[in-house]
Structures are given as structure tokens and as C-alpha cells.
Amino acid sequence: MERNVTEFILTGLSQNKEVQQICFLLFLLFYAIIIFGNFLIILTIRGSTNLNSPMYFFLSFLSFVDICYSSVTAPKLIVDFQAKVKTISFVGCMAQLFGVHFFGCTEIFILTVMAYDRYVAICKPLHYTTIMDHKVCTILMVSSWVGGFMHSIIQTLLTVWLPFCGPNLIDHYFCDVHPLLKLACTDTYVVGVIVVANSGMISLSCFVILVGSYAVILFSLRTRSTEGRKKALSTCASHVIVVILFFAPCIFIYLRPSTTFTEDKMVAVFYTIITPMLNPLIYTLRNADVKNAMKRQWSKKVMGQRSKELK
Numbered sequence: 001m002e003r004n005v006t007e008f009i010l011t012g013l014s015q016n017k018e019v020q021q022i023c024f025l026l027f028l029l030f031y032a033i034i035i036f037g038n039f040l041i042i043l044t045i046r047g048s049t050n051l052n053s054p055m056y057f058f059l060s061f062l063s064f065v066d067i068c069y070s071s072v073t074a075p076k077l078i079v080d081f082q083a084k085v086k087t088i089s090f091v092g093c094m095a096q097l098f099g100v101h102f103f104g105c106t107e108i109f110i111l112t113v114m115a116y117d118r119y120v121a122i123c124k125p126l127h128y129t130t131i132m133d134h135k136v137c138t139i140l141m142v143s144s145w146v147g148g149f150m151h152s153i154i155q156t157l158l159t160v161w162l163p164f165c166g167p168n169l170i171d172h173y174f175c176d177v178h179p180l181l182k183l184a185c186t187d188t189y190v191v192g193v194i195v196v197a198n199s200g201m202i203s204l205s206c207f208v209i210l211v212g213s214y215a216v217i218l219f220s221l222r223t224r225s226t227e228g229r230k231k232a233l234s235t236c237a238s239h240v241i242v243v244i245l246f247f248a249p250c251i252f253i254y255l256r257p258s259t260t261f262t263e264d265k266m267v268a269v270f271y272t273i274i275t276p277m278l279n280p281l282i283y284t285l286r287n288a289d290v291k292n293a294m295k296r297q298w299s300k301k302v303m304g305q306r307s308k309e310l311k
Contacts, residue, residue: 037280106148
């Protein structure tokens with residue numbers, strides 16, 4: 001294996017200085033919202049006795065994955081907006097590649113598991129507690145993490161063993177497979193096919209499963225009461241919005257031959273930063289149980305603070 005490259009240079013989102021300053025403040029705000037919003041959901045679910053159903057168990061892990069996922073790319077992107085030369089070491093690049101695919105694929109599996117949970121809850125309500133018991137939920141969650149790890153380790157090993165002996169300019173704001181394959185000084189056709197078969201087919205197959213499950217759910221709601229239909233649709237609508245925002249960009253990026261487009265960077269922003277930022281807003285604004293739990297927790301804290309001051 002021949003490797004003369006010890007570091008890579010990232011082009012980032014823009015070369016314009018003024019745009020970079022605006023983006024620095026904007027993405028710093030985005031990242032703060034991601035951390036605060038997702039941590040708030042985790043603390044709310046963990047601290048509320050009413051949010052103990054499997055749906056909220058999965059939602060708390062989705063929020064945790066969103067924090068980790070965005071943290072792989074956002075801090076480096078924000079720092080690079082202030083840097084003259086946006087460099088990243090070879091090891092750092094491979095670590096970022098691993099993190100992006102590990103947490104990204106894990107999120108795909110968690111979203112699929114959440115769709116299955118909603119299917120059981122709505123289509124088989126009498127058997128819900130039996131089917132989705134603690135053991136099953138734990139197995140599904142562990143499987144999501146293991147699946148994400150297996151996917152990511154394949155992507156990383158395929159890339160790390162490629163020879164990089166020439167140009168080291170990555171036309172992206174983080175290290176991903178397609179831009180790196182473009183820099184390898186060897187024929188990457190086979191690797192590119194494996195990447196499409198791995199990343200692309202995982203995204204597409206999970207998306208098809210999600211669409212199928214929600215189609216069955218919508219079909220089964222015909223016989224429900226108006227109130228039950230509204231509640232089920234409200235919950236499913238939140239999931240569908242998240243699925244579209246996350247899966248559409250992933251399928252666009254990974255379900256195609258190993259080529260890069262100038263639009264890839266902006267598309268990648270959606271699934272690495274925008275979706276993790278919007279998830280807490282989507283799940284809280286459209287979920288009365290979560291909003292009520294947050295209000296109760298804040299009320300307890302305010303009352304507890306006042307009682308301490310009176311003492």
C-alpha cells in the first residue's frame with residue numbers, strides 16, 4: 001500500500017470570506033440548538049415517569065445519536081470557517097469517516113425500529129405490551145448499534161487501505177467515501193460498487209420498509225375513531241417528516257456511482273446538521289405528552305427553587 005499523503009485539505013462550504021463569517025455564526029447557532037434541544041429531550045424522557053413507553057425509549061436514543069452524529073462534523077466545520085487552511089490529518093480523516101457512517105447508519109436503523117414500534121402500537125394495540133417488551137426493545141436497540149458499527153467498519157476499511165499518493169484536496173467539509181475515492185491513485189470501481197451496495201442499499205431498503213410500514217398504518221386507521229385517528233396521525237406525521245429530511249439526502253448521495261457533485265456539500269448539511277437540529281423541534285412541537293412532561297419538570301424546578309429561597 002503506497003501512501004504519501006499524511007493530511008488532507010478540506011475546501012469547506014464556501015471560499016468567500018464574508019460568507020464564511022456568516023456561516024460561522026449560523027452553524028454555531030445550529031450546533032448549540034442541536035446540543036440543547038436533544039439533551040432536553042433526553043433529560044425530559046429520563047426524568048418523566050409518564051414517558052416510559054418504547055417509543056420514548058427509542059426517541060431518547062435517537063436524540064443521543066443526533067448529538068454524536070452532528071458532533072463528528074459540526075465542530076470541525078465551525079472551526080474551519082475561521083481557518084485559512086482547513087487541514088485534517090489522515091488518521092483524523094478516517095476517524096471522521098468512521099464516525100459519520102457509524103452514527104448515520106445507527107440513526108437509520110433506529111428510525112426503522114421506531115416505525116416498527118408505531119406499526120405494532122397502532123395495528124396491534126392489544127398485543128403491544130407483549131410484543132414490545134423491555135427485552136425486545138433492548139435487542140432492537142443493540143442491533144441498531146451493532147448494524148451501524150458493521151456498516152461503518154466496512155466503509156472505513158475499504159477506504160483506509162486505498163493508496164493516496166497524489167492530490168490531497170477534498171471537495172467537501174468533512175471526510176466521506178466518494179470524495180476520498182476520487183483522490184485514490186488506483187482504480188476504485190470495485191470499491192465504489194461495494195459502497196453503493198452497502199450505504200445506498202441500506203438507505204433505500206430501510207426507506208422502503210419505513211414507507212411500507214406507514215402505508216399499512218394509514219390503511220389500518222380507516223376503522224379508527226376520529227380522535228384515535230388524529231392522535232395516531234400526529235405521531236406518525238412527526239416520524240414521516242424526520243424520515244424524509246434524513247433519507248432523501250442520504251439516498252441522493254449514496255445510491256449512485258462513485259461520483260461527486262458540487263451540490264453534495266449542501267445536501268450533506270441536511271442529514272449531518274439540519275435534521276439533528278430539527279428532530280427535537282419536530283418531536284416536541286407535535287407531541288403533547290413530551291410538551292406536558294417538560295412543563296411539569298420546569299414547574300417542579302421553579303417550585304423547588306422558590307422553596308429553597310423561602311427557607
